[in-house]
Amino acid sequence: MDLTGKHALITGGGTGIGLAIAQDLAAKGCTVTITGRRQEVLDAVSTDRITGMAMDVRNEDDVVSKIAAAVAARGPIQICIPNAGIAEGRAVHKTELDFWRNMMATNLDGAFLTIRESLKSMRQTDWGRVIAIASIAGLRGLPGAACYSASKHGMIGLIRSLSEDYLGQPYTFNALCPGYVDTPIVTRNTTSIAQRAGVSEEKARDMMISANRHKRLILPEEVATAAAWLIGDGSQSINGQTIEIAGGHM
Structure with a gap:
C-alpha cells in the first residue's frame, strides 16, 4: 500500500493504538498528524512523517483551530482516526455527573468534533476514510462501566449515521471494536x-x-493492521461496519 500524498489525523496518537496506527501509516508513505494533550509525549515519537500537535478533543475552539492549522501545513485530511479516549469503570449509583460529562466529552464529543472538522477538507477531495476506535463495549454492555459503554455506543451510532449520509460518495465510515x-x-x-x-x-x-x-x-499492532485494511485498496464497499477485534465471537 502506497499512501504517499495522503494526510492522516489521529487523535490520542502519542501512545498505544493511536501510535501503532500512526507508525504503520507513516511506513506506508502517509503524512501523519498525531494529537494528544501532552506535547512532550508527542514530540518523543515524532519523525519526519509524524508530526505531534497538542490538542484537547474536549475543547471545540482548540479542535477547530488545531485541525485547520494541520490542514494548512500538511494538506487536506483524507484519513481521520478519532482514537482519543478514556476508559474507567464505575457503578452507576457511584457516578457523579462530572465523571459522566468528562467521559462523554472525551470519547463522544471528541470524536464528533474531530470528524466534523476533518470532513471540511476531506469533502474537497475525491477519497476519504474515517475509522473510529470504539470498543467491544460499544456493542454490548460492559459490567461496571455503563458510562464508558454508553460513550462507545454513541460513537458507533455516529459512524453508522455518517455512513448513511455519504452513501455512494468516495468516503467510508467504520468503527474498530477491540477488546482489552x-x-x-x-x-x-x-x-x-x-x-x-x-x-x-x-x-x-x-x-x-x-x-x-x-x-x-490484543496487541496495538493488530488494531493497526485492521485499520490499514479499511484504508487499503478494495475497502470501498466496507462502510458503516463495526469490526470486532476480541479473539473470538462475543
Whole structure:
C-alpha cells in the first residue's frame, strides 16, 4: 500500500493504538498528524512523517483551530482516526455527573468534533476514510462501566449515521471494536479494578485477559493492521461496519 500524498489525523496518537496506527501509516508513505494533550509525549515519537500537535478533543475552539492549522501545513485530511479516549469503570449509583460529562466529552464529543472538522477538507477531495476506535463495549454492555459503554455506543451510532449520509460518495465510515488491548489504559485500569474488586493487581490483570476470548491481551499492532485494511485498496464497499477485534465471537 502506497499512501504517499495522503494526510492522516489521529487523535490520542502519542501512545498505544493511536501510535501503532500512526507508525504503520507513516511506513506506508502517509503524512501523519498525531494529537494528544501532552506535547512532550508527542514530540518523543515524532519523525519526519509524524508530526505531534497538542490538542484537547474536549475543547471545540482548540479542535477547530488545531485541525485547520494541520490542514494548512500538511494538506487536506483524507484519513481521520478519532482514537482519543478514556476508559474507567464505575457503578452507576457511584457516578457523579462530572465523571459522566468528562467521559462523554472525551470519547463522544471528541470524536464528533474531530470528524466534523476533518470532513471540511476531506469533502474537497475525491477519497476519504474515517475509522473510529470504539470498543467491544460499544456493542454490548460492559459490567461496571455503563458510562464508558454508553460513550462507545454513541460513537458507533455516529459512524453508522455518517455512513448513511455519504452513501455512494468516495468516503467510508467504520468503527474498530477491540477488546482489552495491551496499552497504558490497561495498565492504569489494573490498579483501579484491583481497588474496586478487592483483588490483587495480578488478579485484576487476569480478569481483563480472560475477557478476551483467546485469553490474551490484543496487541496495538493488530488494531493497526485492521485499520490499514479499511484504508487499503478494495475497502470501498466496507462502510458503516463495526469490526470486532476480541479473539473470538462475543
